Amino acid sequence: MYAVVVTGGKQYRVAEGDTLRVELLDAEQGSTVSLDQVLLVANGDDIKVGTPMVPGAKVEAEVIGHGRAKKIKIIKFRRRKHHRKQQGHRQYFTELKITSISA
Numbered sequence: 001m002y003a004v005v006v007t008g009g010k011q012y013r014v015a016e017g018d019t020l021r022v023e024l025l026d027a028e029q030g031s032t033v034s035l036d037q038v039l040l041v042a043n044g045d046d047i048k049v050g051t052p053m054v055p056g057a058k059v060e061a062e063v064i065g066h067g068r069a070k071k072i073k074i075i076k077f078r079r080r081k082h083h084r085k086q087q088g089h090r091q092y093f094t095e096l097k098i099t100s101i102s103a
Helices: none
Strands: 002-007 010-015 019-023 034-035 038-042 046-049 057-069 072-078 083-089 092-102
Touching: 010 019, 010 092
Parallel strands: none
Antiparallel strands: 002 010, 002 038, 019 092, 034 057, 038 046, 057 092, 072 083
């Protein structure tokens, strides 16, 4: 059984027992989060597609922890103009473990 959920403006395909990193959520470590924006629920050949959300579907997840991703470098460079700009960024994330999917 799997589902497609929306959180942080992105879509994720999840199954029970999966761990995934999503955009930072305001939740304590060890607490349970309910993701109710479910676009699709599939159980074998039984597939429910929402318009846009599946009514009554919910995905429960446990918050494993919070952190920051690896640093990415942003470099802007103009040739022959003596212009170079560098910047770095580390995105915050929340790591979730999917505990149950209900349709």
